[in-house]
Amino acid sequence: MAISCKFIVFLLCFSSVSFFPLNSASSEPSEVDILLSFKNSVEDVLNSLSGWSNTTSIHHCNWTGITCTATFPQNVYFIDLQSLNLSGEISPSLCQLLNLTNLNLADNLFNQAIPLRLSQCGSLETLNISNNLIWGTIPEQISQFKSLKVLDFSRNHIEGKIPESIGFLQNLQVLNLGGNLLSGSVPEVLGNCSELLVLDISQNPFLTSEIPSDIGKLVKLEQLFLQSSGFYGQIPNLFEGLRSLSNLDLSENNLTGRLPPIGMFLPNLVSFDVSQNKLFGPFPNGICEAKGLTNLGLHTNFFNGSITNDFVKECINLERFQVQNNMLTGNFPSWLWSLPKIKLIRGENNNFSGEIPDSISKAVQLEQVQIDNNSFVSRIPQGLGLITSLYRFSASQNNLYGDLPPNFCDSPVMSIINFSHNYLSGRIPELKNCRKLVSLSLADNNFVGEIPQSLGDLPVLTYLDLSQNNLTGPIPEDLQNLKLALFNVSFNRLSGRVPFSLITGLPASFLQGNPDLCGPGLANPCSDDKKSRQRIGNLSRLTSALISIALVVVVIFVAFGVYVLRQSYKQKSQEGSWKLVFFYPLRITEHELMLAMDEKAARGHGGVFGKFYIINLPSGENVALKKLENFGSQSSKALKTEVKTLAKIRHRNIVKILGFCHSTDSILLIYENLARGSLGDLIGKPDFQLPWSLRLRIAIGVAQGLAYLHQDYLPHLLHRNIKSKNILLDADFEPKLTDFALDRIVGETAFRSSLASESEISCYFPPEYGYAKKATEQMDTYSFGVVLLELLTGRQAEQSASTDSLNVVKWVRRKINIKNGAAQILDPKISHNFQQEMLAALEIALQCTNVVPEKRPSMSEVVRTLQSINLRTSLIKESSSSEESSVPL
Numbered sequence: 074m075a076i077s078c079k080f081i082v083f084l085l086c087f088s089s090v091s092f093f094p095l096n097s098a099s100s101e102p103s104e105v106d107i108l109l110s111f112k113n114s115v116e117d118v119l120n121s122l123s124g125w126s127n128t129t130s131i132h133h134c135n136w137t138g139i140t141c142t143a144t145f146p147q148n149v150y151f152i153d154l155q156s157l158n159l160s161g162e163i164s165p166s167l168c169q170l171l172n173l174t175n176l177n178l179a180d181n182l183f184n185q186a187i188p189l190r191l192s193q194c195g196s197l198e199t200l201n202i203s204n205n206l207i208w209g210t211i212p213e214q215i216s217q218f219k220s221l222k223v224l225d226f227s228r229n230h231i232e233g234k235i236p237e238s239i240g241f242l243q244n245l246q247v248l249n250l251g252g253n254l255l256s257g258s259v260p261e262v263l264g265n266c267s268e269l270l271v272l273d274i275s276q277n278p279f280l281t282s283e284i285p286s287d288i289g290k291l292v293k294l295e296q297l298f299l300q301s302s303g304f305y306g307q308i309p310n311l312f313e314g315l316r317s318l319s320n321l322d323l324s325e326n327n328l329t330g331r332l333p334p335i336g337m338f339l340p341n342l343v344s345f346d347v348s349q350n351k352l353f354g355p356f357p358n359g360i361c362e363a364k365g366l367t368n369l370g371l372h373t374n375f376f377n378g379s380i381t382n383d384f385v386k387e388c389i390n391l392e393r394f395q396v397q398n399n400m401l402t403g404n405f406p407s408w409l410w411s412l413p414k415i416k417l418i419r420g421e422n423n424n425f426s427g428e429i430p431d432s433i434s435k436a437v438q439l440e441q442v443q444i445d446n447n448s449f450v451s452r453i454p455q456g457l458g459l460i461t462s463l464y465r466f467s468a469s470q471n472n473l474y475g476d477l478p479p480n481f482c483d484s485p486v487m488s489i490i491n492f493s494h495n496y497l498s499g500r501i502p503e504l505k506n507c508r509k510l511v512s513l514s515l516a517d518n519n520f521v522g523e524i525p526q527s528l529g530d531l532p533v534l535t536y537l538d539l540s541q542n543n544l545t546g547p548i549p550e551d552l553q554n555l556k557l558a559l560f561n562v563s564f565n566r567l568s569g570r571v572p573f574s575l576i577t578g579l580p581a582s583f584l585q586g587n588p589d590l591c592g593p594g595l596a597n598p599c600s601d602d603k604k605s606r607q608r609i610g611n612l613s614r615l616t617s618a619l620i621s622i623a624l625v626v627v628v629i630f631v632a633f634g635v636y637v638l639r640q641s642y643k644q645k646s647q648e649g650s651w652k653l654v655f656f657y658p659l660r661i662t663e664h665e666l667m668l669a670m671d672e673k674a675a676r677g678h679g680g681v682f683g684k685f686y687i688i689n690l691p692s693g694e695n696v697a698l699k700k701l702e703n704f705g706s707q708s709s710k711a712l713k714t715e716v717k718t719l720a721k722i723r724h725r726n727i728v729k730i731l732g733f734c735h736s737t738d739s740i741l742l743i744y745e746n747l748a749r750g751s752l753g754d755l756i757g758k759p760d761f762q763l764p765w766s767l768r769l770r771i772a773i774g775v776a777q778g779l780a781y782l783h784q785d786y787l788p789h790l791l792h793r794n795i796k797s798k799n800i801l802l803d804a805d806f807e808p809k810l811t812d813f814a815l816d817r818i819v820g821e822t823a824f825r826s827s828l829a830s831e832s833e834i835s836c837y838f839p840p841e842y843g844y845a846k847k848a849t850e851q852m853d854t855y856s857f858g859v860v861l862l863e864l865l866t867g868r869q870a871e872q873s874a875s876t877d878s879l880n881v882v883k884w885v886r887r888k889i890n891i892k893n894g895a896a897q898i899l900d901p902k903i904s905h906n907f908q909q910e911m912l913a914a915l916e917i918a919l920q921c922t923n924v925v926p927e928k929r930p931s932m933s934e935v936v937r938t939l940q941s942i943n944l945r946t947s948l949i950k951e952s953s954s955s956e957e958s959s960v961p962l
């Protein structure tokens with residue numbers, strides 16, 4: 074027998090040798106030929122294998138991706154060609170490399186069925202063709218890969234059932250079929266692959282399978298990944314067998330029933346995830362506790378034949394525990410809270426009860442706890458503030474009670490705390506140490522006392538919700554220092570003046586249900602003098618009543634005065650009565666508006682429809698006013714509806730309408746005012762100088778604002794008057810569109826005739842403007858293109874009327890056709906480093922200003938293209954930041 078076997082081997086060797094004729098007796102050239110023949114069947118668009126050649130002097134063991142055995146004769150042992158965008162055919166000729174053990178072709182573009190003929194590679198142990206375009210089913214003949222230890226077919230398009238024959242792969246240690254299109258049920262026979270360490274069948278949404286109970290036989294299995302596939306039914310009794318398990322992920326399936334008993338300890342367990350299923354019932358004892366022993370009250374475990382006294386010792390490695398989004402009940406496993414390596418505990422959206430023990434301070438690595446929406450009955454543990462790695466603790470919608478410990482927010486990395494909808498009481502302690510706190514929600518508890526002053530010192534606090542408590546006293550002035558996005562103190566018993574920026578500034582403020590708060594826009598105006606208010610507070614009820622009567626008298630007197638003034642103003646101006654509508658709390662009356670609109674406040678020519686004014690409000694804020702006159706006869710109701718439509722727009726690149734004021738023949742639109750004025754004014758300055766990155770950002774902002782009006786806002790709107798003068802810049806040079814969609818307010822006829830009354834057609838209007846019946850998005854796109862040309866050239870669109878110089882569109886069109894013209898168009902004040910990016914933007918500007926409307930891109934395409942240019946610009950910026958930053962702003 075032995076002799077005949079040797080004979081066969083000899084024959085095989087001989088045949089392979091004779092098939093690839095050799096120059097010499099050495100096996101090295103033969104390996105070269107084998108590799109070249111493999112290369113021939115592969116398409117290598119990136120030329121990664123250009124070094125694979127029989128004309129170079131480089132030994133093939135030193136070719137890209139090749140590793141040889143260390144001992145002589147050196148033979149190819151490992152071929153690693155991952156991430157080279159290879160396609161074509163995976164040729165089985167490789168199998169003639171007698172020592173080939175490891176083949177990695179992951180992250181390529183091979184588009185074929187599973188390369189079954191590689192099973193002829195007698196010494197192949199690792200085959201990785203993850204993340205290619207492999208299709209078709211797994212054939213029964215997969216069992217021919219007898220020598221394989223690692224098989225990675227993940228992230229391809231493999232479909233069909235997993236064949237029973239997979240059970241013959243007795244040497245398999247890693248089987249990864251994740252991220253495919255497998256269907257049907259997973260065969261029990263996987264339990265025969267007794268060497269398996271890693272089994273991954275995750276992310277196969279078309280599977281409809283129960284979890285094979287034989288998986289529980291895989292005593293060596295360390296990692297079991299079955300998440301986000303179609304597993305349903307009960308989890309079989311796995312855990313008793315899987316005693317080497319370190320990572321378990323069964324999340325996002327359709328698993329139901331109770332969790333199986335976990336009698337055996339899982340000493341290596343690092344991650345346990347059964348979240349997002351339909352599991353119910355209690356969490357089983359035993360995962361880290363002795364089965365039954367808890368009933369005896371003994372903290373002793375029986376494990377590996379010996380008794381241990383430390384009952385958490387066996388889960389000493391657990392880091393992540395996730396059971397959220399199920400229907401689990403009963404006591405939350407209490408041993409979890411004090412594990413030395415635990416980082417993540419998630420159990421939200423179940424019905425767990427239980428307590429959070431003070432021993433939580435032993436969980437020295439804890440980072441994140443989410444147990445919202447359960448039935449925990451517990452105090453907030455005193456130990457919470459001792460965990461220095463904790464950055465999130467959310468336990469809303471439970472039955473937490475008692476005081477907040479003074480150190481509850483002492484972790485230096487704490488950023489999210491949510492204790493809302495519980496029964497916590499007492500005062501809110503001062504928060505001094507959690508400098509990274511972003512979100513604090515204590516809503517709907519029974520807190521009393523004042524809002525802690527120290528909240529105003531937390532530099533990144535952004536969301537603050539203290540609503541539905543029993544808080545008293547004033548809102549601390551210091552909260553104005555914060556950049557809040559949400560501020561909710563509704564339904565408390567707060568009193569006093571609301572800090573101004575919390576009413577008028579950015580945060581969505583919720584103040585209602587505090588009858589004693591006062592301030593502009595609230596039901597209670599404050600008396601202007603704070604000190605006198607404090608005195609009022611100290612006086613007896615009788616005196617304060619007297620004073621309020623006196624105040625009423627004063628108010629009546631003032632109102633009368635205003636009335637008289639208004640009457641006289643009306644007579645003077647012969648205008649109808651003014652009606653004021655605010656969308657924001659502003660402290661100004663119609664009358665004050667009228668008085669403020671004197672010539673001193675007028676800015677610019679105001680464009681087509683009348684003048685622009687900048688007005689200082691008594692509060693110290695500035696607003697911009699636009700006065701529209703002599704427009705068509707919109708009914709006042711229709712008018713309000715239209716202005717409200719525009720006022721509801723909320724976009725970072727569109728100016729807010731704060732309110733409006735109208736009489737029979739005029740409308741005043743009240744806009745927010747921006748620090749740096751208009752882009753048009755900026756470009757008009759003789760020393761105009763903005764770095765390219767900023768110009769590009771402005772262009773992107775404007776394009777985003779327009780894309781929002783065109784496509785995202787309902788109703789879809791057209792701007793109809795894009796020009797650099799209608800682009801305002803805030804302190805950070807963020808652009809905002811103003812003067813938008815006025816046609817909706819004044820009506821189409823008035824809008825057109827007003828534009829027509831301009832002395833000449835502006836170069837911002839597209840050529841079809843004169844004859845087109847309807848306004849279109851493409852017209853806005855054209856105007857945007859002109860603005861982009863201004864940014865690229867640094868030239869104003871239209872020079873002042875006296876000089877008969879060309880407008881920017883004509884100027885560019887003349888230059889573009891001459892040799893190297895494009896480069897001459899670009900603003901010479903910007904460094905050559907950015908030429909490529911500026912030319913790419915010029916290309917867009919030219920597309921936008923195409924004379925054929927249909928050829929202009931949509932604004933969302935423009936946004937995308939500009940953003941990709943921005944990406945490249947930012948790379949250059951890093952390498953030449955000195956140039957950019959040296960430009961004065």
Ligand SMILES: *[C@@H]1O[C@H](CO)[C@@H](O)[C@H](O)[C@H]1NC(C)=O
Pocket residue numbers: 109127128
């Ligand atoms: C290199 O290989 C090509 C084809 O694979 C063959 O035609 C040529 O003769 C070889 N050259 C040498 C020097 O072996």
Ligand SMILES: *[C@@H]1O[C@H](CO)[C@@H](O)[C@H](O)[C@H]1NC(C)=O
Pocket residue numbers: 131132134135147
């Ligand atoms: C591969 O290259 C290294 C360094 O360039 C050299 O030391 C080594 O001898 C080469 N191996 C072979 C097999 O030629």
Ligand SMILES: *[C@@H]1O[C@H](CO)[C@@H](O)[C@H](O)[C@H]1NC(C)=O
Pocket residue numbers: 119158
């Ligand atoms: C590789 O191919 C992918 C998909 O076709 C493509 O997106 C990527 O740009 C290619 N990589 C290179 C470096 O060409």
Ligand SMILES: *[C@@H]1O[C@H](CO)[C@@H](O)[C@H](O)[C@H]1NC(C)=O
Pocket residue numbers: 142143144148171172
């Ligand atoms: C390479 O393969 C030959 C033939 O199968 C074998 O005798 C030799 O031991 C292998 N070398 C290594 C380092 O595995």
Ligand SMILES: *[C@@H]1O[C@H](CO)[C@@H](O)[C@H](O)[C@H]1NC(C)=O
Pocket residue numbers: 155177179180201202203223224225247249
């Ligand atoms: C296969 O290759 C991919 C890409 O490099 C890698 O992420 C993966 O871990 C490899 N698979 C195995 C089982 O080593």
Ligand SMILES: *[C@@H]1O[C@H](CO)[C@@H](O)[C@H](O)[C@H]1NC(C)=O
Pocket residue numbers: 237238239240241262265
């Ligand atoms: C799996 O193992 C069982 C018993 O150990 C055996 O009867 C069966 O033939 C095996 N199946 C495969 C496909 O190896």
Ligand SMILES: *[C@@H]1O[C@H](CO)[C@@H](O)[C@H](O)[C@H]1NC(C)=O
Pocket residue numbers: 303305326327
């Ligand atoms: C889960 O099971 C239910 C019924 O048993 C079925 O309607 C649903 O489609 C399943 N969901 C998934 C993601 O498989």
Ligand SMILES: *[C@@H]1O[C@H](CO)[C@@H](O)[C@H](O)[C@H]1NC(C)=O
Pocket residue numbers: 377379
């Ligand atoms: C069982 O426990 C003993 C003593 O604690 C230890 O030496 C041995 O390695 C353990 N055996 C296994 C298989 O864990």
Ligand SMILES: *[C@@H]1O[C@H](CO)[C@@H](O)[C@H](O)[C@H]1NC(C)=O
Pocket residue numbers: 519542543
């Ligand atoms: C708020 O406090 C007052 C007075 O202490 C008390 O009467 C009232 O019940 C409390 N309200 C709530 C909702 O706890």
